[in-house]
Amino acid sequence: MKHTYEYPRAALTVDCVVFGFDDTELKVLLIERGIAPFKGQWALPGGFVRVDETLDEAARRELMEETGLKKLFLEQLYTFSSVDRDPRERVISVAYYALTKPADHRTQATTDAADARWFPIRQIPALAFDHADIFATALQRLRGKLRYEPIGFELLPPKFTLSQLQQLYEAVMDTELDKRNFRKKVLSYGLLLPLDETHREGAHRPAQLFRFDPVRYEKLKKKGFHFEL
C-alpha cells in the first residue's frame, strides 16, 4: 500500500546515545550497520519511527531490537535536521541519550545491526551519518547534568566506594580530581549514606561502602546544585 500526501514529507528516525560506566571507563554502545547506507560502519542504534507510536516508544523499541537493552534511563536530547544528513533522502532524527551499567546487560545485535559493542568514549570509530555530532551533543548534556544534578544512581552499582564515585566524575568530565577536595565536597551534600560494609580491592586497605539516600537524591535533583570541578 502506498501513502500519498499533498506536500513532500521528511522521514523521521530516532537515534540513541547509550552511556555505560564500567568501573573506570565511560563507554558508549554502538552498532555495526548491516544494511546500506554506511553498511559495515559503526553507528548509534536507532531507526525509523512508526506513525502510530510516540518518539519515546520508538527509541525504546529500536534499542530493544538492535541491542537487546530494555528498562534503562532514557531522555530526549535534541532533534537534528541538517538538510543533507542522510544520503537516501530527507530524514530528520530525534536523538535520545540513555544511562546504564554495561554489566547489567548482555547486548545482542539483531534486525538491521550486524554487531553491537561498547566503545570507550576516547576510542570511538568514525560514525555513520551525523552521529559524531549527536554523540558530542549527548556528552555535553551528560557533563552538564553531572554538574547540576546527582546522576550516579543510573551509572553506579547500588553500593560503591568514594573512589568509584570519583572515577565516574573523572571519566565523564575527562579530568583528574583532587581526592581530598572531592571527598569533602561530595560528602557535604548529605547525599551518601555510609554502610556497615567495606570493599577490598587488591592490596589496598578496605574502603567504606556507601549508597545514595533516595529521599535526599530526589530533593537535590529538583533543587539542583552546582558541583564546581
Next chain:
Amino acid sequence: MKHTYEYPRAALTVDCVVFGFDDTELKVLLIERGIAPFKGQWALPGGFVRVDETLDEAARRELMEETGLKKLFLEQLYTFSSVDRDPRERVISVAYYALTKPADHRTQATTDAADARWFPIRQIPALAFDHADIFATALQRLRGKLRYEPIGFELLPPKFTLSQLQQLYEAVMDTELDKRNFRKKVLSYGLLLPLDETHREGAHRPAQLFRFDPVRYEKLKKKGFHFEL
C-alpha cells in the same frame, strides 16, 4: 503534485514559546488562529516545516510570518509526539523557545494568524492542541536556565537598575526575593558593571544603572553557576 511513500509519514511542525519581559511582568506571545482546527482560539505561533529547510529555519520563518518577529534569541526546546495531539492527523511538533523584549518589536498578525498579542504568563487563555504542555515545558526550561546561567541580556534593556534585575528574577521564578540578599548575591558574580548614570522613577531616589560585563557574562555562561533563591 502528489508525494507518495511506502510507509505512512507524520507531518512535522514547529511551535514557538516567545517570552518577553516588560519591566515587571513576564509575558508570552500568542496568536489567534485564523483557520481550523481551533479557529478563533489562542495558540503558540508555528506551522508546518518545509522539506528543504532545517527546523531552526522553519521556526524563524514561522515567527516572522505569524508575528513579524525576527532576530531574536531562539533555542530548540523539545519534540512533542503524543499520538492524538492534533485532530487532523499524525503531527509531530518540534518546540522552540525565544527570549526578547516586547518593546523592541511591533508584533503583527499575518498569514494564518488573525491576531498576535502578549499575555502575562499568569493570564494565559485556554490554548489549542497540546500547547499548554509545550508552554509549561518552556517555562520550566527558562527557570532552570535562570538558575544556572545569566540570561538577562536577552530580556533586559542594555542599562538597568538592580530593581529591574530583581523584578526579572521574581517574575520568572514567581516568587518574592529579599532585596538585600539578592543584591549581595548578584553583585558577587562580578557580572555587572556600574555606570556613571542613574535612573529616577517617580518619587524614588535615583537608582544606580548597570550593564552586563560581556566577557564575564560569556565566561559564566560556559562555566555555569547556581543562583540559589
